[in-house]
Amino acid sequence: MRRSLRDYLLISVKGMAMGAADVVPGVSGGTIAFISGIYEELINTISGVDISLLRIWKEEGFSVMWKKLNGNFIIALLSGILLSIFTVMRLANYLLEHHPVLIWAFFFGLVLASIYYVGKQIPKWSLNVFIFLLIGATTAFYLTTLPPLAAASSDLYLFMAGAIAICAMILPGISGAFILVLLGAYKTISEATHEFDFKTLGIVALGAVFGLLSFSRLLKWLFLNYSTLTLATLTGFIAGSLNKIWPWKEVLETATYGEKSVVIREESVMPWNFAGEPHAMQAFFLMLAGFAVILILEGIAVKKPVHENGENQDV
Numbered sequence: 001m002r003r004s005l006r007d008y009l010l011i012s013v014k015g016m017a018m019g020a021a022d023v024v025p026g027v028s029g030g031t032i033a034f035i036s037g038i039y040e041e042l043i044n045t046i047s048g049v050d051i052s053l054l055r056i057w058k059e060e061g062f063s064v065m066w067k068k069l070n071g072n073f074i075i076a077l078l079s080g081i082l083l084s085i086f087t088v089m090r091l092a093n094y095l096l097e098h099h100p101v102l103i104w105a106f107f108f109g110l111v112l113a114s115i116y117y118v119g120k121q122i123p124k125w126s127l128n129v130f131i132f133l134l135i136g137a138t139t140a141f142y143l144t145t146l147p148p149l150a151a152a153s154s155d156l157y158l159f160m161a162g163a164i165a166i167c168a169m170i171l172p173g174i175s176g177a178f179i180l181v182l183l184g185a186y187k188t189i190s191e192a193t194h195e196f197d198f199k200t201l202g203i204v205a206l207g208a209v210f211g212l213l214s215f216s217r218l219l220k221w222l223f224l225n226y227s228t229l230t231l232a233t234l235t236g237f238i239a240g241s242l243n244k245i246w247p248w249k250e251v252l253e254t255a256t257y258g259e260k261s262v263v264i265r266e267e268s269v270m271p272w273n274f275a276g277e278p279h280a281m282q283a284f285f286l287m288l289a290g291f292a293v294i295l296i297l298e299g300i301a302v303k304k305p306v307h308e309n310g311e312n313q314d315v
Contacts, residue, residue: 008076014038015080021107022085022169022176029081031172031238035114035294040223042077042170045070046216101276104247105283109290111242117294118172119235122228129232136236144244147265148181153188155203161185162207167215172238247283248274 014036018029033039048069057065066072095103122129161183165176180186185204192200222230250273252265271278 003072008072011038011073011076012080012083015077016084017080018077019081019084022081028169028172028176028241030168030170031111031114033170034172034234035117038077039172041070041073043216043219043223045073046170046212047220049213101247101274101279101283102286104245104249105279105286106290107245108242108247109287110293111238111245111290112287113291113294114172115235115239118231118238122231122235124228129228132229132232133236133239136233136238137240138236140237140240141243142240143179143182144241146182148184148186153200158185158188158200158203159207159210161189162204163211163214166208166211170212170216170219172234178244243268247271248278250275 014032017036018032021032022029030039033042053065053069056068119133161180164183165179165185167176168179169176177186180189188200189204191197192204219230246268248269248271249266250269252267271280271283
């Protein structure tokens with residue numbers, strides 16, 4: 001069975017949703033990939049990128065290599081992600097600046113529903129499953145409460161920061177941008193972007209490629225050998241990250257990087273303790289809207305995507 005143009009357009013739409021999530025601090029594109037039904041194919045595709053593809057290209061031709069790579073899937077997904085980053089990012093930044101409570105409420109409802117979506121894929125609940133779910137939730141919650149490290153700019157540190165941040169981006173839960181802030185690398189990378197410091201950006205990019213290829217292989221292995229416990233841990237990780245996207249926050253500390261102000265420390269508060277206008281009713285309805293989006297995505301998600309050569313893409 002081959003994918004149709006409509007299938008690839010749908011993948012691009014899911015890529016746009018991933019890109020939109022990645023530009024919002026605290027929301028991971030990996031969460032969107034998971035709830036839209038393409039997460040395992042994404043991990044499987046990334047983990048399949050290795051030097052053997054060059055041998056296949058040389059011996060069997062480009063078309064065989066392209067199918068092995070699942071290239072059409074990659075192009076469709078990346079097109080959506082890039083389109084979203086260069087279009088939705090401006091809208092997302094505007095909403096975060098002018099209507100933060102409302103956009104966070106929408107994402108809170110979206111992520112809350114995704115906990116149910118991911119959790120219900122666990123085939124059998126047991127004590128071990130609950131323990132791993134708790135470990136994932138505790139780890140993610142703890143990360144959201146950590147103060148950032150001091151700024152660092154050594155080449156090795158930036159390489160590792162890029163590797164760790166990209167892992168967060170494909171891991172459902174906390175965003176890679178938030179991890180960069182925690183590691184103290186956000187300022188350095190932000191300044192490098194503004195100053196077109198290609199050496200620094202190249203080091204971070206190399207780290208990201210290394211982290212992406214290695215971490216995807218680890219995730220693939222975990223899904224193959226410990227699928228239930230992996231799903232439980234990811235469910236917990238998403239649940240623990242809810243603290244980061246709770247709509248009502250008291251900002252304790254900020255930092256300015258170039259023209260961008262980034263929250264360093266904040267604390268979740270109840271709507272009635274919020275310093276500004278809580279917009280409680282509107283926020284409640286937007287939470288429901290975010291929840292409804294997941295139900296819609298679940299309805300159109302391809303549970304077992306099919307590769308163009310007819311093989312299932314289950315991890």
